[in-house]
Amino acid sequence: MRNVFVDADNGKYDIVIGNGILSDEPLQGYTDYAIVTDDVVYPLLGKYFPGAKWIVLPSGEVSKNMQNLEMIYQKLMEYEIDRKGAVAALGGGVIGDITGFAAATFKRGIAFIQYPTTLLAQVDSSVGGKVAVNLPGGKNMVGAFYQPAAVVADTKTLETLDARQYAAGMAEIIKYAYIYDEKLYEVLMEGGAEIEEIVGRCCEIKADYVKQDPYDTGIRMQLNYGHTIGHAIETTAGYGTLLHGEAVAIGMVYAAKLGEALGVSPKGLAENTQILLKKYHLPVSAEPGILEEALGILLADKKAEGSLIHFVLIDQIGHAVTQKLEAQEIQKIIKELYL
Ligand SMILES: NC(=O)c1ccc[n+]([C@@H]2O[C@H](COP(=O)([O-])OP(=O)(O)OC[C@H]3O[C@@H](n4cnc5c(N)ncnc54)[C@H](O)[C@@H]3O)[C@@H](O)[C@H]2O)c1
Ligand SMILES: O=C(O)C(=O)C[C@@H](O)[C@H](O)[C@H](O)COP(=O)(O)O
Numbered sequence: 001m002r003n004v005f006v007d008a009d010n011g012k013y014d015i016v017i018g019n020g021i022l023s024d025e026p027l028q029g030y031t032d033y034a035i036v037t038d039d040v041v042y043p044l045l046g047k048y049f050p051g052a053k054w055i056v057l058p059s060g061e062v063s064k065n066m067q068n069l070e071m072i073y074q075k076l077m078e079y080e081i082d083r084k085g086a087v088a089a090l091g092g093g094v095i096g097d098i099t100g101f102a103a104a105t106f107k108r109g110i111a112f113i114q115y116p117t118t119l120l121a122q123v124d125s126s127v128g129g130k131v132a133v134n135l136p137g138g139k140n141m142v143g144a145f146y147q148p149a150a151v152v153a154d155t156k157t158l159e160t161l162d163a164r165q166y167a168a169g170m171a172e173i174i175k176y177a178y179i180y181d182e183k184l185y186e187v188l189m190e191g192g193a194e195i196e197e198i199v200g201r202c203c204e205i206k207a208d209y210v211k212q213d214p215y216d217t218g219i220r221m222q223l224n225y226g227h228t229i230g231h232a233i234e235t236t237a238g239y240g241t242l243l244h245g246e247a248v249a250i251g252m253v254y255a256a257k258l259g260e261a262l263g264v265s266p267k268g269l270a271e272n273t274q275i276l277l278k279k280y281h282l283p284v285s286a287e288p289g290i291l292e293e294a295l296g297i298l299l300a301d302k303k304a305e306g307s308l309i310h311f312v313l314i315d316q317i318g319h320a321v322t323q324k325l326e327a328q329e330i331q332k333i334i335k336e337l338y339l
């Protein structure tokens with residue numbers, strides 16, 4: 001078992017990582033609590049929370065929407081959760097993001113506990129307090145920064161995850177390697193390490209970014225590597241068609257190629273990125289029609305300022321930089337290279 005402490009101005013909490021540690025113990029100090037989960041996770045893990053008040057959504061990205069958010073508020077009302085109560089998210093990033101936004105806003109804020117059960121959620125989405133729902137035109141368009149009171153990542157829950165979902169989590173792990181940790185990159189190239197160690201390392205990296213920049217105004221933007229084009233592709237393909245991690249994987253290949261074309265990234269980075277992504281069974285390109293359409297919605301990115309986008313590039317493996325680029329320049333370069 002290991003602990004990573006998140007020491008941010010807007011929230012201080014432990015991430016506890018271990019095998020077989022799922023329990024309702026972190027919820028006991030509150031007047032009452034409800035747990036949000038999805039219809040795949042509930043039959044697998046509901047038994048660890050006897051007597052809980054449940055809110056069960058259909059699984060998948062399409063559930064991260066305003067309608068389900070309202071449904072969560074209604075159920076919290078029905079369950080009479082007061083301001084000293086809590087709401088927990090038991091599931092992947094979809095459940096964590098929508099539950100966190102409900103927690104941030106219900107009665108102007110109640111406590112929020114994260115029980116991440118996908119690899120992606122354990123290494124990334126359960127940490128750092130970005131909570132949101134999607135709009136049809138863009139990912140995470142309605143949200144807040146709202147830190148959880150605790151994160152409990154039980155790696156045993158990953159045993160039931162299918163291979164595609166596992167790979168999607170690997171994409172965010174590969175992201176950390178490129179932006180922050182050359183040693184992690186080498187470990188991944190050599191075939192990986194024990195999962196608790198990888199989850200712990202990724203949480204340490206994320207905790208460092210979140211401590212420095214909880215509101216995403218500077219260095220934290222590096223955590224968005226691969227996401228500018230990735231989110232646009234995810235949205236264009238239709239939520240749930242490409243998984244978030246898959247879209248980020250593809251986005252990292254285009255970001256690497258763009259970095260090479262601009263002379264920022266080392267030559268061969270895109271090729272190298274493809275090798276690593278393929279090793280972990282991830283896609284490395286989007287269909288031309290999807291890519292073309294995605295390039296048209298780049299300015300929906302939350303890192304856009306007018307016609308410019310804070311674009312994250314790798315200047316050496318294990319280190320990232322952010323450059324303000326004209327959306328039109330990005331579109332032109334990617335079109336010339338890929339369309
Ligand atoms: N807030 C953040 O910082 C942040 C970071 C990264 C990603 N995200 C968001 O996270 C979402 C993606 O998260 P995700 O990949 O976890 O998707 P997800 O929540 O849809 O979970 C993926 C699938 O795995 C199933 N599942 C969950 N736990 C399982 C288990 N233990 N065994 C078997 N099946 C299980 C779910 O039912 C679902 O079908 C996206 O919406 C993305 O935008 C947010
Ligand atoms: O925590 C962050 O900061 C991230 O950017 C992590 C990303 O992996 C994650 O997908 C995040 O939800 C993207 O945020 P957004 O601001 O681009 O919606």
Ligand SMILES: [Zn+2]
Pocket residue numbers: 124172227244248
């Ligand atoms: Zn992401």
